[in-house]
Structure formats: C-alpha cells, structure tokens
Amino acid sequence: MAGLIIRRVLQLILLLLGISFIVFLSMHIAPGDPADIIGGPTASKEDIEGIRESLGLNEPLMVQYFDYLKGVIHGDFGFSFQTKESVSEALLSRFPNTLNLAIASIIVAIVIGVTAGIISALKHNSWFDGAATVISLAGISIPNFWLGAILILVFAVNLQWFPVGGLTEPFWTVEGMKQLILPAITLGTGSAAMIARMSRSAMLEVIRADYVRTARAKGVKEKTVIMVHCLRNAMIPVITVIGLNFGFLLGGTIITEQVFAINGVGRLMIESIAARDFPMVQGAVLLVATLFVLVNLVVDIVYALIDPRIGFE
C-alpha cells in the first residue's frame, strides 16, 4: 500500500504543477482585468493603473507565475486581489462547509442509490424497477438550481420544516443537520440516480452468476446470498461511481452553495472567477484537484480491501 501512496503523491505533485500553470495561463488569457473589477466602472484610468501596479500585474507573465510558484512551495498561496485576505485562510474557513455538504450528499446518494439499485435488481422488471428507472432518469435530468428552489419553497417556506438556507451550525447538532438536509438532497439526487443505475446493473450481473446459483442451491439464506455473495462482488463498479461522484461533489457544489447561501469553496471559486481574483482561483482549483486525486486514491485502496485479487500494485 505504501508504494501505491508514494506513487500517487508523486503523480499529484506533477499534476498540481501542470494544473497551476494551465489555470494561471487561462486566467491571464481570459478577457477581463482584476483591476477593472476592483475599481469598478466609476474608477478613472489612473485609479485602475494604480491598482494594476499594486497587484503586480504589470510584471511579465512568467515572472508573475514563478513568484506565485515560489510562494506555493513555501506554503504561501498569496493574498486575494479583491479582499486582501490570505488565500489559505479563506479556503480553510470555507472547506468544512463544502466537505460537510459533499459528505451529506454522498450519504444521501449512497443510501437512496444503492438501496433503490439493489431492490430494482432483486425485483427485476417489477413496477418498482420501472418506477426506479424513471425516477433515476429524472434525478439525473433535474437541474440542481430548480430542485433546490422547489425544496426551499415546499419544505422551508410553506411547511417550515427546515431553514431556508445557510450552513452555520455544526453538523452534529440538530440545527446543523436540518440545515444540511435540503442542500444534501438537492446535490445528492443526481449522484443517487447514477449510483442506483450502476448498482442495479452490477447486481443483475452478479445475481445471475454461477456461484450465486450454487450458494442458493446449497441452501444459504437469501439475506446472506444478497449481502455477502452478491453485494460484495457487485460493489466494485459502484464504488468507482461513488468515488468519482464524491470527487465531483467536492468541487461541484457551486450551484447548491449558491441557492442555499452556503459559504463554501465552490461559491468562493465562482465569485473569484467573476472578480478575476487569480490567487484565489488558483488556490481553490489546486485544493479541489488535490482532493479529487486523494479521493481516487482512497477508492483504489477500498478496491483492494473489498477484492483481494486487485491488490495494491
């Protein structure tokens, strides 16, 4: 396992270097000047030039990039162009919200997706299977912003079961859980649908396998056949989907964070892109990329734990 981890960490360093360069270049090539946005439409030419100079934007591009890289190597991700706050501090203060939301969403997705997938496979071609397939399709197709707005109107405004938005309380408190429920459902629905479809097809494949027939013929209890013989073997592709989805959820919470007024990394990233806040965008992208790679590493380790044939090499 140590070999796998070391290899991945080395790959991660190279990957982050490449990503930092691509993000840096694309942000500078993209139209829009941070100084224009900080100054706003009312700032004069001289005001804008003063801001540009103070941000170091008049330096040659490569000088700017290597200065940035030098800082990153020393653990300094720089300061926000716009708010002047430290990029590391800004990301760290928002990351717990994104992580809580992503974990809650993936739990929603796993509980709904795996359960629906298994039941669909066991009741293949039943009304439940048909309904689950249609709902899965809807789950993948419904946009988050619409689902979020509808959930707010029904459950927060009309029924007042949950708060409208915000993620301000610790998740282990009742208030914190209530704040998480609607955004987690909004964000987790799409992943739940994907997991349900994958679980269903993986289970269907396994249920028809010879060893399952043998287990049943030997008189093994149905519960044991499903939970031990089928589920464990069907889980490999499902875990891949879960891992990928979790990676996306960590970086793809933007719309849900926006609709539910959650101060997370996704929203910070979109605000920073709009403000051409280069250091903040770079920091956020590097964080999300690192998490994505780490989640994939965990998925690989879980593979090996579930199926010893896969191994760590």
Add this chain to the structure above:
Amino acid sequence: MKKNFSAKLLSVLLVFAFALAGCSGNSASNSGGKADASQEVTYATTSKVVGLSPIMTNDSVSSAVNEQIYETLFYRDTKTNEIKGLLAEKAETPDPNTWVITLKKGIKFQDGTEFNADAVKYTFDKIKDPKTAAPRASLLEPIKSIEVKDEQTVVLKTAKPYGPMLAALTHSNAAIVSPTADKKQDLMKDPVGTGPFKFKAKENGEDIVLEANKDYWQGAPKLKKVTYKVVPEITTAVSMLQTGKVNFLDGVTSELMPRVEKLKNVSIEKKKGTPVYYMAFNMEKAPMNNPEFRKAVAYALDTKSYVKKLRGLGVDSRSFIGPELFGYDPSSEQKAIQYDPAKAKEIVKANGFDKQQVTLLAANTASYMNMAEVFQAQLEEAGIKAKIETLEWGTYLEATQNGKFDITVAGWSNVTGDGSELLYPRLHSANSGSTNIGRYKNPELDKLIEASRSTVDQDERKALLKQANELVLTDLPVIPLYHGVASMATDKSLQGINLEPTGQWTLYKAERK
C-alpha cells in the same frame, strides 16, 4: 426475507426524516420575524462584502457596511438635496482654490482616538498616495494639498477651482478613518470609524456583524446588533425575508416585486434615485458617429412603456442629468427627443441605416439583458438591425473600455448626487477610453463641464450644468433610458431606516417595534 430487509431500511429512513422534521418545528419562522422584537436585525446581501476600509473598496455592498461604521465630512440631505456638515461644522472658500473646513468638536473614533484635522489629513493623504492604490483616488484628485491649520480646521488647496468639492466629500469613499487604527491594523478586516455602529465579528467566513457604538457622538443607536448575511440567490433571500430569517433586503428586482408585494409581514419602500441607465454609442464607429443615426435611435425608443413595466422601480425622464441630481432642470426635458416611431423609420430609410447591422452589448445581469432585449425589439421595429451580445461583467468592463462595442446599455450610480460628477467621467474627452466608454469628444461640452467643475458659485454651476445637459440631449452621445429608484423590502417590525436616493441606507435611527 427480501421484503423484510427492504421494509426495515425504508422504516429507518422514514423515522430519521420525520424525527428531523419534528425537531425543526417552526424554528425558521422564530429565528427572526415579528415575534422576536429584540433590537437585532439581519440584512441579506446578494454579494459578499469585499472589505471594510472605505479607502480600499469601491463596491456597493462594502459601502453598505462602511456607511454604518464610518462617516464623511459632509452629507447630502435627501429631503432638500442640500449638502450639510456631518463631521464638519462648515466650509468656507476665501478664494476659489482654498476650502477651509471647520470640524465638529468632541467626536471620537470607536477606538478612542480623537477626531480632528490630523485624522482628516491622514485619511485624504492616504487616499491620494499612489502607493495605496485606492480605487477612488480620483475623487480627491483636484486637491493638491491638505493642511492642518489647527485641531479643528483643515485647509484643502486645489490647483484649479473645484466646484463639486463638497459633493466629492459626501462620497462614502472619502469617509474618515482612525489614523491610530490604520497604522496598527488592517482596516479591511478590522475597521474603526466614528459611525454609530462598530465592527464586532466576521461569522461563517463572510457574514459581517456590527454592534451599536454606545459612545456615538450623536447618541447610541437603538439597534444593538446588525448582521450582513450573504445570500447570493435573490429568490432565496426573499424566502428568508418571508420566514423571518432576514429582516430587510434592498435592490428587489421588478420581476420579484409581485412576490414581495404579496408578503404580509413585509413593507416596501421606494425612493426616486440618482442612478441613470442609458444607451451609449461608440463614437469612433460608423454609423454611431452619425448624428442622424443617433437621432433615429432616440425616436425609436419607447422608454415610457419600458418604465411602466418596471413596477415603480424606474423614473421616466429623458434628461441625462436626472431629477435627483444637482444640475437638473425640468425645462431641459423639452429639449429631449421623445418616442416617435414614424420619424425613426423616416430617418432610417432616408439614410439607409436599415442596410447595416449593429451590435447591442449588455452585461449579463438580468436588468441589463432585459433592457437590451426590449430596446433591440424597438430598434428592429424602426428598421435598425441590432444583434444582442451579452458579456460577463469583468469581460464587459474590459470590452467597453477598449471600445469593442457598437451600442451598449450602461448605468452610472451618481453617488455624489452632482451632475458634474456624471458628465465629467462619462462624457469629457479627458476620460475617453476609460469611464467615457463611448469615446465622445466635444470641445464645447468639455468647456461647459470644466466650467461647471471649476466654478465655486453653486447657482452658476447649476446654470452651466443645464447648458451641458441640453447639449448632450441634442448631440446624443448617450440616450437616457430611465432613472433608477432605490428600493428596500423590510420586515414590518423594523422601522426608521434612512433610504438614500443613491440606494445606500443608514441604520442610525432604525429600530424594531
């Protein structure tokens, strides 16, 4: 057995969901709203607060916070439109290049520092220092030196007479900061001013909490705590207002107005505002540089009907200097071209403008895109083929400053409330390619604008601004579409907010009843 397992799982899920729902009760509605009349309020803002230093920020959300923490030397009385002293007692002009400002006594900053002429000099020097890179350094550009005459008197010297001096000093970016605090801490995070509220904390990484300044020189405010909560989605913010989680919000769009008007616990305040929304032409491109084309566009635009659709959020006026600005004269309205589709078609046909296509550029915010769509349709009716192009805000700013557009719908907030500070940045040739996005150059207008800025006599300035405005209305480098209305939706338990025509507001006299 299979049935049993599924049923168990379903039961567990249902119990968990109901337990949480049961725990929630109606807490959302109890977190604020009428039931809770403590002197604490929450305001919903759709953008984050960039920073808490008036010197280093130039966005409306930061100003909304900074207006409660800091104060300016002068303010514009929203009832009389007169400029009056706030931290300053009076201003005298012994000669046109000298402004002697006497400050009020006995005022202290929230950190205990004495407010005096040194604090004013420190603040203004810092704004003007190129090293500061203040986004609105240009506001004080005409000031050449700031001298401390004595503890209560500061003397501002200008190279040329500068008429809108007091208007510039009402701008929230010219608010006075505590020199002691600025030297030892970052005001962007830890602000200190003389205002009725002081900074308490930043919560959840972005929500700003202010508390009452009990030692405020005009007496402590009634509200004890004010929270600025960032809610990026305006529809979510309205839902929060409905459930009492926030107590007020501003900038309600015309699309959302019907929903807000139906809320029983909410009252809406509207005030005719200073912003102007207009169509700007790129004067370096044909056919926009042809006065006949601009005239045809002016005749083609039915701004009256557009304003009617804004549900009270717009003022119909074709004057560039709007009704709430210093320099407005109602008689100038007669000089403006009014909607006449027949005349528009006639000019278009006669000049062959129907054979060309122009682009109508808009920033991709709902209000600008809506304007572009409506007015494009009206131009098409007159025979002018206009293609809409929308750009994200940052790209839009760059495109307009670089002249990469034919026609654009634009706006100007007019925070100082002075017509000179609209005409100079937007239409003076010195600002061509920056704030004068249309690159309009007219020596006659330049002279009138300069005279309106360099005359200290306010009546004379008014007359000059009238002339300049009428020249704009006949030469048409821009076509005013409508003037803004500041709006605010508040929980009925919250009263006394002073909504200003600029859209900014102060909470000093506000309280919950």
